[in-house]
Amino acid sequence: MPTLPPLRSCLILPLVLLALNACSTQIELRTAAQQEQFAREAASQGDWTQAMRSYEAAVENVELGRGDLAWQERLHHQAGRAASAACRYDAAEFHFRAAIALAKRSKQSSAFSYRALIDQYERQGKRAEAEAVRDELGWHRRGLMAFVAEFESLPVGKPCGVPR
Template identity: 75%
Template sequence: MRRRLVSALLLATLAACSTQQELRMAAQQEQFGRAAASQGDWAQAMRSYAAAVDNVELGRGDLAWQARLHHQAGRAASAACRYDAAEFHFRNAIALAKRSTQSSALSYKALIDLYERQGKTAEALAVRNELGWHQSWALGAFADLESLPVGQPCGTPP
């Protein structure tokens, strides 16, 4: 009986160490993502933020942190013209923000902008309807807060 108790305690200690290691790795990957984004290397930023998301999930990290990382990965994916990945990350950011009782307004705004940039007005309208008129109207307050740097449009040769 004593041997089982010691084994269980040892396993719990090892699991806690592993969790902390994954969260430290996530923080480091988030920094790598920020550095890549500041240099305009959006593909690398997207990969770093996505890796950070994976580690926060493995380490059972805070839902608000996961939402923020998904949002940043979505912004980087959008700037890298990876619209499918951007949509995935923005939708996950919205869902996680709601579960953590944090605001999902920036991710909603980014998703609407993503659809509008692609000419997907029906999808943008559906997201606005999901929010409701009052909340959708209020998103205008975030107009310049999260804007991406202006560069060449996607699909334009260098």
């Protein structure tokens, strides 16, 4: 029974590994799409904690599957919205900041995430932090915030601090 010479086996192994990697990438992206759908369903039922978890899981899978930055940005933004409604302000801030960073990397508008972060701080009574985010934007983009506010606002869950 002939065996492959060592040189051939060295060439075949990388090709097999490359093919396996491509399959796992597609699986992760399909899983992310399913998790995003689960998150939407949970959000539509007002289950903000589950929506946040599902969006976070989708973000992880898109990152592992090397999905595009715009998709990652949208998922982080939606995770931030769900976290805000679930009174998880620390998680919401993290996701909005991640969405802003991804939008900047992909040369997309980060206006919705900036607006959501400002709204979040204002709801918490953190006026100084909200003003710092406005300063981050600069005067030339502040007018855009009023325009964006008409299209999207943060979801409102049960009042924070009230047992479910």
